[in-house]
Amino acid sequence: MATVLPGPTAVSPSSLPKSSTYTFTSESVSEGHPDKVCDFIADSILDSYLEQDPTSRVACEVLCKEDTVVLGGEISSRGHVDHDAVVREAIHQIGYTDSGAAFNADGVKVLKLISRQSSDIAQGVDVDTNANHEQGAGDQGIMFGYACSETPGLMPLPIFLAHRLTRGLADDRRSGNYPWLRPDAKSQVSVLYEHNKPTAVTDVLVSTQHSADIERAEIADYVRGDLGPRVLGEWFQSKIQFIVNPTGSFVLGGPSADCGVTGRKIIADTYGGAARHGGGAFSGKDPSKVDRSAAYFCRYVARQIIKQGLAAAVEIQVAYAIGIAKPISLKVETFGTGDSREALEFAYRFDFRPSAIIERLGLLAPIYRQTTNYGHFGRPGLSWES
Template sequence: MSTVLDPTRAPATVAYTFTSESVSEGHPDKVCDTIADSILDAHLAADPASRVACEVLCKENNVVLAGEITSNHGVNYDELVREVVREIGYVDADQVFRPDNLNVHIFLSRQAAEIAQGVDADTSLSGEQGAGDQGIMFGYATDETPELMPLPILLAHRLARSLATHRKNGAVGWLRPDSKTQVSVRYENGAPVAVTDVLVSTQHSADADREAIRQFVALNVVPEALGQWYHDDIALMVNPTGSFVQGGPSADAGVTGRKIIVDSYGGMGRHGGGAFSGKDPSKVDRSGAYFCRFVARQVVKAGLARRAEVQVAYAIGVAQPVSVKVDTFGTGDERAAAEYVRQNFDFRPGAIVERLNLLRPIYRLTTNYGHFGKPELPWEE
């Protein structure tokens, strides 16, 4: 009988390997996330009080926008969608999913009045901004990297970003927007000691040579992305199916909110289940998760623990959280950490929005290569 090891609970003397994955901005699900966050930013830029809950589906040359948006600013959704697809890089004439060939279907209504009355401070029963939904959110931080992120997901993101950078710089002509990466890291005594395995699957043009793809990834992308964690003994797999010509929404369906583990901690920290992209910060699925990350970072930075996880729970329309919990996984004084959080951090939705200055068009910065670990984001300061 096999035993599943939870690395967050493993004794310090246990050795294990942990794996995380990332995807590029051209992955079908990420195309949808990017469109959703672009719509959000467009509304917030002109009307910071906009309420946005936008879902997107892409398949072949169809883009479906659905959800609820209440805003004093109109957006040309058709034009915006085409521009986002162009920026991502789906411009090749041999792909059905390209800007000049899209059918944009719009199914958007206003936010339900019953939700609005519980969220808006002037109509809520408490007289202050209530949570936009019920639910649980988690934030995680670890001192194993300067970014206070788990190493496997951090490196997986760097690989995916490196592929996109080389494609946009024109380093090789055969790279296409869709790709996935995966990194396995060996841990000993609670700390990462070596990268053991790397998997890179990248879309390419039909005329690309398989060995040329492997050589480019092995000699350029992997050493560059892994930096000090690179070594010659890494087991590397590149496009293990042999070919990856058909990709993106031309081949697969994409939907917002399907990459929540890629978006957060790569499985190393827990996730409450709520997606981020396309939601304004009144939705605690997003703002609550960001604030929990902010608080977990402060716990680690204050020296109260080497690893910290913060959970918050809300009831819809209510400002005060149902619960707040701090877990240090035996790496610090949990009672002191919990007291530090209680005294220094206000988890009411309105207070979160104010402290992190969230009513700004900053959400395209979050969409790809992780919502955490980027110094330009306010919850990472």
């Protein structure tokens, strides 16, 4: 009998007994999902500041609902950014351009609730004012990184395939081959594991926004007959149960229908629930915030452990105190696929201080818009994936 894992912060499938058989499911959302719209706007604002001033301190939160975009947070920078222009360009790039919809690039109004970063925080983060004369962590917290040998990109198979589905929907929409596709979409992929190895995709759920003039049956035919086989590749089989737009209709979507907020898709952004999560979101945060930079570095180190052949699956946890550069703790778990102590000793070779992470991964560059959608990990071209 298959075992359903209990929620998005469950332990990795690799930590289960070797004789177990279970099904594990991960979710992805498209760039047009309301929460991802907010994440993309936040990262677009971050990049705009970093382009002008690489030392910018940015903590930007976004809320979208109907015809309103709310920007909140703290920004200290020598740069001067036209927030309205950045917001509209981001929305336009996603594809919300229909003037007949409440949420569209030209019609939204932008409310700004932004102040400067607190001097109490800055005195611990900035080298000039830090008591130890080095860059301290921008906040306290715990961060996790994970890697496994299930896919060439060292990502768990369920989230890897779920992202391929939502990205495929976006590519097909932009190609014009399926003009009825709209930006908002979700996917879920369920994978059967036997002896801790993925053996088959069992279920695929796709919910995609569409124009009013298309029938559900035609959408289902597209997902089952074209999208699914194309993006699942070798994992496609005729026995897969495809569930498509289960409510029957998905015409009204995006922020016109639902409220979006930054930081609400942290599991889709990381490992799809196959590893633990410290709770900190990524988008809209400059790399002085270890929620982002340390999570990227934990993933980087986890990849090196896999590539060194020290384990087939590994999870790294690091913890920081605000204003202090050196981590409070570092833990490595290999789930029985390797020697955890040996992997920990390897991890200790890396410098986890924020300034070292930022330098090693080149995190002061305006690179963050490209990370927002379809996962921050497992994609080529990112320094922590090299």
